Amino acid sequence: MDHPYAITLDxxxxxxxxxxxxxxxxxxxxxxxxxxxxxxxxxxxxQKWLYHxxxxxxxxxxxxxxxxxxxxxxxxxVCYHPCEGACNRAQIDEAVGIxxxxxxxxxxxxxxxxxxxxxxxxxxxxxxxxxAGPSGLSAAYQLRRRGHAxxxxxxxxxxGGMMRFGIPKYRLPRDVLDAEIKRITDLGVxxxxxSKVNRITDSMKAGKFDAAxxxxxxxxxxxxxxxxxxxxxxxxxVSLLRSMEGEDRPLLGRRVVVYGGGNTAxxxxxxxxxxxxxxxxxxxxxxxxxMPAHDFEVEEALQEGIMMKWLSTIKRMDEGVLTVxxxxxxxxxxxQPTGEFETLETDSLVxxxxxxxxxxxxxxxxxxxIKDGVVQVDTNMMTGHVGIFAGGDMVPSERTVTVAxxxxxxxxxxxxxxxxxxxxxxxxxxxxxxxxxxxxxYYADAPKTVRPMxxxxxxxxxxxxxxxxxxETNALYEARRCxxxxxxxxxxxxxxxxxxNAVIKLGSGKRFRFNYDYxxxxxxxxxxxxxGAIKMIPEEI
Amino acid sequence: MDATQKLHFYQKGxxxxxxxxxxxxxxxxxxxxxxxxxLTCGHRACQGCGEALGARxxxxxxxxxxxGNVIAVNATGCLEVFTTPYPETSWQTxxxxxxxxxxxxxxxxxxxxxRVKGRHEVRALAQGGDGGTTDIGFGCLSGMFERNDDVLxxxxxxxxxxxxxxxxSSATPPAARTATTPAMGPQPGNVFGTGxxxxxxxxxxxIPYVATATVADLHDLERKVIKAMGIHGARYLHIHVPCPLGxxxxxxxxxxxxxxxxxxxxxxxxxxxxxVVTGCRKIRRQVPVEEYLRPQRRFAHxxxxxxxxxxxxxxxxxxxxxxxxxxVDAEGDG
Numbered sequence: 001m002d003h004p005y006a007i008t009l010d011x012x013x014x015x016x017x018x019x020x021x022x023x024x025x026x027x028x029x030x031x032x033x034x035x036x037x038x039x040x041x042x043x044x045x046x047q048k049w050l051y052h053x054x055x056x057x058x059x060x061x062x063x064x065x066x067x068x069x070x071x072x073x074x075x076x077x078v079c080y081h082p083c084e085g086a087c088n089r090a091q092i093d094e095a096v097g098i099x100x101x102x103x104x105x106x107x108x109x110x111x112x113x114x115x116x117x118x119x120x121x122x123x124x125x126x127x128x129x130x131x132a133g134p135s136g137l138s139a140a141y142q143l144r145r146r147g148h149a150x151x152x153x154x155x156x157x158x159x160g161g162m163m164r165f166g167i168p169k170y171r172l173p174r175d176v177l178d179a180e181i182k183r184i185t186d187l188g189v190x191x192x193x194x195s196k197v198n199r200i201t202d203s204m205k206a207g208k209f210d211a212a213x214x215x216x217x218x219x220x221x222x223x224x225x226x227x228x229x230x231x232x233x234x235x236x237x238v239s240l241l242r243s244m245e246g247e248d249r250p251l252l253g254r255r256v257v258v259y260g261g262g263n264t265a266x267x268x269x270x271x272x273x274x275x276x277x278x279x280x281x282x283x284x285x286x287x288x289x290x291m292p293a294h295d296f297e298v299e300e301a302l303q304e305g306i307m308m309k310w311l312s313t314i315k316r317m318d319e320g321v322l323t324v325x326x327x328x329x330x331x332x333x334x335x336q337p338t339g340e341f342e343t344l345e346t347d348s349l350v351x352x353x354x355x356x357x358x359x360x361x362x363x364x365x366x367x368x369x370i371k372d373g374v375v376q377v378d379t380n381m382m383t384g385h386v387g388i389f390a391g392g393d394m395v396p397s398e399r400t401v402t403v404a405x406x407x408x409x410x411x412x413x414x415x416x417x418x419x420x421x422x423x424x425x426x427x428x429x430x431x432x433x434x435x436x437x438x439x440x441x442y443y444a445d446a447p448k449t450v451r452p453m454x455x456x457x458x459x460x461x462x463x464x465x466x467x468x469x470x471x472e473t474n475a476l477y478e479a480r481r482c483x484x485x486x487x488x489x490x491x492x493x494x495x496x497x498x499x500x501n502a503v504i505k506l507g508s509g510k511r512f513r514f515n516y517d518y519x520x521x522x523x524x525x526x527x528x529x530x531x532g533a534i535k536m537i538p539e540e541i
Numbered sequence: 542m543d544a545t546q547k548l549h550f551y552q553k554g555x556x557x558x559x560x561x562x563x564x565x566x567x568x569x570x571x572x573x574x575x576x577x578x579x580l581t582c583g584h585r586a587c588q589g590c591g592e593a594l595g596a597r598x599x600x601x602x603x604x605x606x607x608x609g610n611v612i613a614v615n616a617t618g619c620l621e622v623f624t625t626p627y628p629e630t631s632w633q634t635x636x637x638x639x640x641x642x643x644x645x646x647x648x649x650x651x652x653x654x655x656r657v658k659g660r661h662e663v664r665a666l667a668q669g670g671d672g673g674t675t676d677i678g679f680g681c682l683s684g685m686f687e688r689n690d691d692v693l694x695x696x697x698x699x700x701x702x703x704x705x706x707x708x709x710s711s712a713t714p715p716a717a718r719t720a721t722t723p724a725m726g727p728q729p730g731n732v733f734g735t736g737x738x739x740x741x742x743x744x745x746x747x748i749p750y751v752a753t754a755t756v757a758d759l760h761d762l763e764r765k766v767i768k769a770m771g772i773h774g775a776r777y778l779h780i781h782v783p784c785p786l787g788x789x790x791x792x793x794x795x796x797x798x799x800x801x802x803x804x805x806x807x808x809x810x811x812x813x814x815x816x817v818v819t820g821c822r823k824i825r826r827q828v829p830v831e832e833y834l835r836p837q838r839r840f841a842h843x844x845x846x847x848x849x850x851x852x853x854x855x856x857x858x859x860x861x862x863x864x865x866x867x868x869v870d871a872e873g874d875g
Contacts, residue, residue, distance in 0.1 A: 007628075014583030014624070014631035022588065055562060441800065441826075444555040480562075492559025496571035496759060497796055499594040501582045505574050508561065518582035522589035522785075523793030530557060536793075 023521030032433035032486025076103020133161020135392030138408025253347025260352030433486025437532030589792030591782035616669025789838025806859030
């Protein structure tokens with residue numbers, strides 16, 4: 001015994017005291033599903049690519065993004081960004097400008113010439129894709145990356161589908177579209193233009209294809225019967241927009257009326273204005289709040305001087321004069337005729353009443369089910385005919401570019417599994433990272449970056465792109481507004497706030513681990529985690 | 542610094558402990574894997590103890606500021622009891638305990654001894670709870686202040702004698718229920734108009750540096766400790782540390798309560814040099830006092846018809862702090 005006076009025990013560290021035994025609940029790290037990812041029709045991992053963009057690693061961000069969507073520069077222009085509608089940041093100040101960062105990444109990739117990694121192996125399987133629109137291109141990209149040989153048969157003279165023949169240049173410049181399509185074909189995808197598939201089963205047999213993905217879109221403008229005099233000029237919006245891609249610009253006259261209330265109606269009216277119409281009027285049978293068109297597009301159209309005539313239906317057209325009946329909404333919100341008529345002077349009438357699918361390639365194919373003019377598909381995107389899958393506007397769904405890209409990806413996964421004789425099983429979805437699971441205190445106040453807009457005068461006369469992009473400084477700022485909902489962004493909060501020093505920091509990119517020897521289960525880490533990436537679960541006692 | 546670091550907006554790193562987007566030097570001490578963990582694991586503080594957290598924050602910052610040359614003197618109290626049940630210690634730094642009331646005087650002695658030995662790099666730090674500081678050790682503390690001894694004294698204020706069973710101290714707020722101020726009778730809880738404001742008393746001594754801080758604002762707390770260690774002479778830091786047990790609050794709400802105390806105005810965060818208040822931390826998202834009071838069972842008796850008047854009284858105290866320290870300004874504190 002060589003202890004000092006009155007001391008009988010050796011000094012020890014409290015590390016011998018395993019306070020973890022006090023615990024009734026234990027914290028665990030979780031990855032919850034960010035609302036943006038949940039809302040994305042293309043299934044992008046938005047939170048993850050924003051995480052890389054935040055640190056200025058734009059290439060990794062772009063590569064993460066393009067795992068799910070090969071068309072970011074297109075998306076960053078034409079997507080209606082449901083992600084931003086779901087963004088938790090909207091409940092703090094304003095939603096993160098996801099769409100503008102996506103465009104920045106897409107444009108940066110084009111500028112730097114980033115390309116996709118070629119497939120590692122060749123499977124020897126052949127897949128025929130009909131239609132080079134967003135859905136077909138997305139499926140081609142995903143299947144090619146998995147090593148399958150891909151041939152796209154496109155009826156038109158150019159690839160792009162509705163992205164080229166439906167979306168005006170002032171929203172999607174064609175050099176951007178061409179660059180992103182070329183990147184996909186450079187992967188080794190064979191693209192056959194001007195080759196319409198007349199019967200799918202014949203084409204499959206002739207080309208020895210193992211599977212087919214149909215994505216022919218909906219290119220036939222719906223017509224309504226409008227009594228018209230012989231000199232009346234009536235055309236449909238789809239034909240109008242398609243003809244903008246040709247040599248000769250359509251002649252519409254000085255006064256143009258567009259009939260319909262969807263995004264295509266707006267595109268047609270804005271195109272007419274740019275072609276020199278002094279008056280471009282949209283006639284719609286209901287009211288603005290019931291219009292299917294997106295509000296920001298209506299707003300942009302109004303800024304450009306497009307006029308709107310609500311609660312009106314067109315009854316007949318004679319040379320230079322339209323007869324319009326006023327409508328009234330009934331208690332259910334349906335427009336009812338009033339019997340009051342008025343006239344509108346016009347040189348041409350553009351019908352934007354929706355689109356139908358040309359299903360002629362499916363004639364005589366057994367097993368197919370067609371309902372309401374579209375092809376029915378299973379949850380795995382397969383039609384009633386084994387080995388033939390379909391997606392995009394020709395199957396029942398919302399008709400947007402992003403949904404189409406999502407269909408292409410989803411179908412590709414199922415086609416790939418099917419070609420291997422398996423079934424694709426989607427990974428289990430994580431719990432949604434709703435705002436109540438977050439701690440918003442830790443996010444600094446930061447208003448959204450506003451994208452520059454082309455001045456109105458130039459928007460009324462040219463087809464220059466209306467909305468500008470972000471540069472690097474404000475794209476970085478915008479990316480950093482992301483809250484990283486439900487996914488650890490290594491803020492060190494848990495590591496810092498633990499009163500028991502029971503969180504182990506594993507180093508950059510490796511996140512953290514709990515030291516359950518000492519964790520007392522107080523729950524401070526879970527409460528103070530900004531992004532809701534820690535969950536308390538009851539301890540088994 | 543590269544382009545990513547020149548930006549002023551670190552949306553995720555402004556208030557969090559760390560920030561992967563800035564260099565190591567710019568991050569907090571607590572974000573570092575090299576932090577000294579002066580108060581390490583295995584201590585016997587309750588779940589969610591604010592004092593254990595505050596003590597590690599402050600000591601680690603002091604260790605960083607001095608290159609590890611700190612001797613700590615501890616008053617009797619929770620911090621002493623839960624870290625050093627014989628023969629174990631949770632302290633990874635020289636540490637000594639003498640009596641309940643003499644921590645300031647012992648630290649003065651430590652500083653003197655180091656000076657005599659020529660160990661000028663070794664700094665003395667005294668620490669205690671509100672009982673050991675504002676009541677029992679107050680005479681020694683005031684003496685250390687008026688002599689301007691080279692000691693940083695840190696008071697971890699959890700607003701009562703928690704270790705012995707939640708008895709009232711002179712830092713217990715009005716209306717709070719404690720074992721000795723039960724929620725009964727015409728004036729339930731601690732009596733309005735009693736107690737003392739030791740940070741203000743410290744300022745009145747005209748010592749080089751006085752500051753208040755909370756466990757809810759780590760960056761502010763660390764900055765103040767590091768600043769204090771850069772000054773010689775008497776310094777006082779008063780850290781608000783919620784006590785889940787004594788306050789009757791959920792263990793996971795410790796930091797949240799510390800934050801609400803500041804945001805409602807009841808705990809003003811300020812600093813003063815040589816007797817003059819030089820700065821305050823503005824309220825960022827102001828809340829009524831009810832938001833701070835409601836999660837604490839010690840204030841449960843206020844949430845009755847009869848309690849409304851006393852809540853108004855507490856709000857008036859918060860409003861007085863807001864006016865006195867200019868805690869709210871028109872532009873806010875982004």
